[in-house]
Amino acid sequence: MGFIVGLTGGIGSGKTAASDHFATLGIDVVDADIIARQVVEPGTEALSRIVEHFGKDILQADGTLDRAALRQRVFSQPDEKRWLEQLLHPLIGDATLHALAATKSPYALFVSPLLFESGMQAICNRTLLIDAPEQAQLERTMVRDNNPAGQVKAIMASQTSRETRQAKADDVICNDGSLQDLHHKVEAMHARYLTLAGAS
Numbered sequence: 001m002g003f004i005v006g007l008t009g010g011i012g013s014g015k016t017a018a019s020d021h022f023a024t025l026g027i028d029v030v031d032a033d034i035i036a037r038q039v040v041e042p043g044t045e046a047l048s049r050i051v052e053h054f055g056k057d058i059l060q061a062d063g064t065l066d067r068a069a070l071r072q073r074v075f076s077q078p079d080e081k082r083w084l085e086q087l088l089h090p091l092i093g094d095a096t097l098h099a100l101a102a103t104k105s106p107y108a109l110f111v112s113p114l115l116f117e118s119g120m121q122a123i124c125n126r127t128l129l130i131d132a133p134e135q136a137q138l139e140r141t142m143v144r145d146n147n148p149a150g151q152v153k154a155i156m157a158s159q160t161s162r163e164t165r166q167a168k169a170d171d172v173i174c175n176d177g178s179l180q181d182l183h184h185k186v187e188a189m190h191a192r193y194l195t196l197a198g199a200s
């Protein structure tokens with residue numbers, strides 16, 4: 001396994017904007033959200049187990065997992081949540097390692113909103129937090145998703161705090177300016193990671 005940088009941040013902090021720019025600089029990106037979806041695609045063993053456990057109602061008309069319904073079912077049901085996590089976490093872990101092993105760039109970027117919460121920072125040589133002031137997170141997410149402020153604030157309140165993430169991350173990019181500012185900060189971090197990856 002080569003050098004791995006784990007990238008994380010709260011809702012609307014700019015993870016995608018930042019990782020897209022790393023990708024344009026030639027860095028292979030592995031996205032935890034995409035992998036989490038792939039392990040429960042139609043035809044997978046995991047999806048069969050979920051349907052066995054929760055019933056057919058957990059599927060949408062097209063046979064794909066109704067993720068919102070599943071979230072509802074495990075929300076405030078610790079036993080169900082644990083069951084689901086015990087099923088999915090090892091599968092997601094394996095698929096992530098597999099995807100990272102297939103990367104070819106001087107270092108690989110692993111993007112995960114739950115990098116610290118999932119323990120996946122353990123597979124990273126370095127962790128990078130995309131950090132934005134709460135007001136910016138709120139406004140950008142409202143515009144992007146066309147969601148009311150209350151809903152975005154509730155999600156922000158349920159997530160790990162900025163302070164906790166700041167304390168855990170090796171590196172922090174403060175996304176408090178324009179997209180162009182963010183790109184410049186990503187480029188500076190990219191130069192550091194090339195050096196670190198070369199030395200390791």
Ligand code: ATP
Pocket residue numbers: 009010011012013014015016017018113140141144175176177178179180182
């Ligand atoms: P989520 O966790 O919700 O998926 P995210 O961390 O991936 O969010 P992005 O989707 O990258 O966040 O950013 C949220 C929105 O804010 C997007 O529409 C993005 O284009 C915009 N955005 C990000 N950074 C900036 C910036 N510095 N200036 C202006 N807009 C920005």
